[in-house]
Amino acid sequence: MHEYILTYHDRKLTYYVAATISGVIGVIITFAIGKLSVISGKIIAGPSGLAVFTLILLGLDHALIKCSIFYRWGLVKIPNLNGVWSGKMSSSNNKNQTIDAKITIHQTYTKIRVRLETDKSRSMSRMASIEMEDPKCFKLRYEYSAEYSASASEIHRHHGVTELVLISDDHLFDQPCQAKYYTELRRDTHGQMEFVRKK
Incomplete structure (x- = not known):
């Protein structure tokens, strides 16, 4: 973390x-x-x-x-994002195809780790920030390093940035969250994601 x-x-x-x-x-x-x-x-x-x-x-x-x-009570206004989030993602390489994805978040008051997994790749966060847009909307931004399976891509490793928009009327944050990601110039792709927290 x-x-x-x-x-x-x-x-x-x-x-x-x-x-x-x-x-x-x-x-x-x-x-x-x-x-x-x-x-x-x-x-x-x-x-x-x-x-x-x-x-x-x-x-x-x-x-x-x-x-x-x-x-x-508003004493610690930091969203608790711990848990598993499931969803789908699409890439600018193929906007018509969606990929099943899973995000696992481990978080304490001072540390966090975001892991995203698909059938062909896995990424881990390296640095992150949480920004409050308003009391019911937060943005989690993180830089990640990703690794593809040997058969999935010629470029096995790359880096990128992801931004998740988290909206909730309470502390549960169980509404679907929208996200977007960008990869480094070597892959030069971007895409959209949607995740919902598993119960």
Whole structure:
């Protein structure tokens, strides 16, 4: 997975929250360990503040994106795109032919990976950004590297850019999303895609 850019959301607040939570937990742990040391008569070592902060940050990284209540309250306005999306795509090489495709997205609060698969090719995202057009519309843009099977194309590898438009009235993002892609000059193609998230 790789990091992704948000053009509308400042993640620094998360670090402040994590620092505050870890500070409170640190005080509680220190107090509890002090009591245990008195009761047991032994010196008990506690975790470092950095260790507590790191654990809190890792927990928030995975929890914030998956807890829909944060999205509904507007605290973390990042769409949770985790899951499998199925759909079809067409290419400028043959606009009359559609190809079955599947997108698998793995996402946390700070990282993402987008994998697109067809019968003859597979691509993986290398960098990405999410932009809010309005509170109900987001755009996921990512650069990818793709690999074709030996029999599918003379050019086995290429790079390109994809843009998915995600529209939803709530946090589910279960409406069909439109997408378009462009490939590098070596292949020089573009196309349209439509995906819907699997239940």
